[in-house]
Amino acid sequence: MARSDKKAARKAAAADAAATQTDRLQAPESDSGRRLSPWRVIGAALVAVVVVSGGVVGFQWWSARASVDVKPWFASFVDVTATPKYAFENLGSTSTKDAVLSFIVSSPSNACTPSWGGAYTMDQARGSLDLDRRIARLQQQGGDVAVSFGGLANDELALGCTDASALKAAYSSVVERYKVGTIDLDLEGGGLVNSDAATRRATVIAQLQQERRAAGKSLAVWLTLPVSPTGMTTDGTNAIAAMLKAKVDLAGVNLMTMDYGNSKDAEKSMAATSEAALTAAQRQLGVLYNRAGIHQSDPSLWAKIGATPMIGQNDDQGQIFGLADAKALNAWAVSTGLGRMSMWSANRDKTCGSNYVDLTVVSDACSGVIQGKQTFAGLLSKGFDGRIALGEGAVTTAEPTSAAASDDPAHSPYPIWTATNSYLKGTKVTWHHNVYEAKWWTKGDVPDNPVLNAWETPWELVGPVLPGETPIPQPTLPPGTYPNWSGETPYDKGTRVLFDGVPFEAKWWTQGDSPEAASANPDSSPWAPLTQDEIDTILGGGTAQK
The missing domain is CATH 2.10.10.20 (Carbohydrate-binding module superfamily 5/12)
Incomplete structure (x- = not known):
């Protein structure tokens, strides 16, 4: 996911192809000519009794609840490398604690080396972005993260990393580094249309998932794909088919309900357009599972569908996903049984300041609509009370922070705070097993002074000192x-x-x-x-x- 006119143009051009693909992905031929076993006859009779005694609606509700034992969850996408930096760790103090961190892509210097947005290797992100610590801080407050691979702006790992063993090692290194239980594969551009990459990706993800399960560790796999009002494109359904063929146990398919281009009916709201797109995609997903020899009930298919609107102003200037759209889509999604709701992005979930003049131009840091006290996260998350599959390394308790806790210089990432030193804005220090960052120039102010208001202290808590850390060189x-x-x-x-x-x-x-x-x-x-x-x-x- 990335804000780009190219994506809108591509979706508009693919709308007709999506319609054709939807027509082709119809249910397989009926087996009504086959003879029914006695047990199937008895089962049908029991169903009839339930329908007659409780009504059709009651039976549909019962079958949905009986066949799907999954709690729907909400987590915003967070653009990790966007400027200005978004403090996703602060989501831990909100009701929408989880986040999908994006995007891991190939390093420009080595296609098999994972990087954040092509700008930071994972080790560089540890130092420059303090990413590992911020994840730990989010987890301390009850949140957790998934990691998203791909997006539109850079190359997804499988595109350029053609050696299968190196590709699996690349995915595995990210999963192990951040101890995540959920990954998201955001397939756009070359990462979506390249069939060889799709096969490589599916094969190694299946192997990684099987190896982790054998070791007693979870790995939920989501595909994030573009969608039009008539459903997914051929490239999108091919990506799903490749995963199912490789025996990947897909947690679900997350549809980017945004940037519809010319395929959107001007008379329909963004919410209504998204509902049509999700309905078409759910039908396609059922056919894909049937073709793979895996039957999924209708409620189970809905539980495998996710929606990710682009909040506020979309890349297509005439398309705005407003607060009313968020309320309507949420109500429909909850009643329908969608398994996931996300949004692009938490970075943008606020009203633009008065100095941002042209609201028709998409901003990385605000939505482009007047939100008042409301947030899109608050509106879209209602009824999505589950959690993303947690990794085995989630930090749930803080390190000691009492005055008696001693800081070891050999295992402190930053210099230990002293009252006699002056600290510039942006300087980080270690104090009582936590890392703090100076909000402005300061001297003599204790970092963990228990003030009532944030403005009373020049220090902001970043997160805990992590096990095994050593000093990070500071210029x-x-x-x-x-x-x-x-x-x-x-x-x-x-x-x-x-x-x-x-x-x-x-x-x-x-x-x-x-x-x-x-x-x-x-x-x-x-x-x-x-x-x-x-x-x-x-x-x-x-x-x-x-």
């Missing part, structure tokens, strides 16, 4: 990079100096004004401390961007 300015501040020297705007080892930059001409006052009254001070990110940039170690 610092070498001595002599800037001159030490002097009260007798005049400084022009933009001049940089060091004060107690901390770099400051002059906001306007100044002489005799100590940078120390910047912490007490930053607005009136002519000095602004540099951030850790600015230091990284100066040293050439700035983090890569998507």
Whole structure:
């Protein structure tokens, strides 16, 4: 999933093909000419009794509940590498705690090396994004994550990694690194249409799933696919067929109910269009399972269907999934029995600020519609009370944080906080087995001071120190990079100096004004401390961007 006009154009062009595919994927020929065994006759008679005594509606409800023992779940997609960075770990304090982190793709330098968005290897994400710790923080608060592979903007692993053993090792390394129990394969672009990649992917995912189950570990596998109002395209149904042929036990198929292009009826709402698309896809999925020799009841098929709308403004400028659409789609999904609801994305689940002028242009950081106090997550998640399949490594309790807890420098990822040091905005420290990040320049403020309001402390809790961690090298300015501040020297705007080892930059001409006052009254001070990110940039170690 990625915001791109190319996807909308591709979906519009594929609408006719999807309609043809829907017509072809009809139920197989009736077996009404076959003789029924006595047991089947007795079973039919019992069904008739239930229908007569309880009514057709009552029987349908009973059969649905009896055949599906799965709790529907909700989890937002989170774009891990988007700018500005989205603090998904804070979802742990909400009612929608789970998240689908996206996207793991091939590294630009090695197709068999997993990376986040092509920008960070998993080890780089541990340092630059503090990703492992943020996942642990989410888990501390009762949430958990799934990992999504693919998307539109980069290459899904199976596309370029043609060696089966290396491909399986790549998938496995992600699953083991983050100890996830659920993976999502978001197939778009080349990752969807390449048949060789589909076969490789299905084969190694089946092997990985079987190996994990043999070891007593779970691996729920979801496919995320494009859809039009007439259903999935041939490439989408082929991807499912490849998985079933390889004996992958699919948890379900998640449909991207968004960016319908010209296939959308202008008179129909986005919710109604999505309902039509999901209904067509459910029928197709039933045929695919029948062709694979696996019968699925109608309620079971619905439990294997997921929906992921793009909240607010879609890439197609005339298509907006509003709050009313969210309420309507949720009510329909709950009554129908969908097994999953997601959204693209948690990053965008808020009203755009007044400085964002053109709401018809999709933003990575806001929805483009006026939400008031409502969230799309809150509306779409109602009735989806289950949880994603949890990994075996979920962190459920925090490490000790009392004053008696000692921090070991050899096993602390960041320097241990001291009252005498000055800390720039963005600097991370270890304190009482937790990692904190400075929200602004600070000195002498205890990181775990139990304040009532977040604005009372310059520190933000990132997450726990993880088992086996060692210090992460931190870039610092070498001595002599800037001159030490002097009260007798005049400084022009933009001049940089060091004060107690901390770099400051002059906001306007100044002489005799100590940078120390910047912490007490930053607005009136002519000095602004540099951030850790600015230091990284100066040293050439700035983090890569998507």
